[in-house]
Amino acid sequence: MSVLSERVKKLRSAKRQSQNEVGKALGKSRETVSKYELGEREPDPEAIVLFAKHFNVSADYLLGINEQTENLATDERKPYSPELYSFEKYLKNEKFIPYLQLAVSMMDSNIEIKQFEKLINKIINKTKINLI
Template sequence: MLGKRIAKLRRNKNLTQEELAKELDITRSSLSQYEVNKRQPDYDTLKKIAKYFNVSIDYLLTGNEFTNSPDEMWKEFLDPKTQIFFKDLQDAPEEKIEELIRFWEFIQERDKDK
């Protein structure tokens, strides 16, 4: 999980939460909540963490060291408005997802003429 990866990276550099929080310009409390997965960092903070530890956002979020998706993709995915949509979609049955795709295609087709 994201929090465990952040904590591991921090410990590997022998940093306290206070020291890392200062480097990232966030509160120690926020960092602590990230590490125990009570909160998720926003895109900008995630980017700071990735840059500080010289890892990709992909690694922080997925644990996969060998992929490197464009940061813009993560920016869109982590947008609070988009997150609500994707969070609900994760648990949706396949037929609901297919219905949603058809509905979205309908909206796109309808808006072509505008």
């Protein structure tokens, strides 16, 4: 496997794109992208330029001439806003899912927060009494 094939695969994975998505963006088929990644086919200079533009890296990086790139795609996406980033972190946390389901249920049933607080306080008080 060549440096180029390894880097194309790494960049595609980091960008969380399928071979089909990359192929469409470059005007290539999924099979062609797959062959590039497996090292079964070498891209022509035009394809290298397309890859570099698509992944926002230099052609030198793709070819292994340069090991450093400022624009190397990473697994971490830059958040649009701190609020969305925080919300995304909660959504990825499995322990948060029941709370999210509860919030959706509350919205669907039009339960007011004050009613919910009363219910929760009753449950907490009952639990305290049972523990004593």
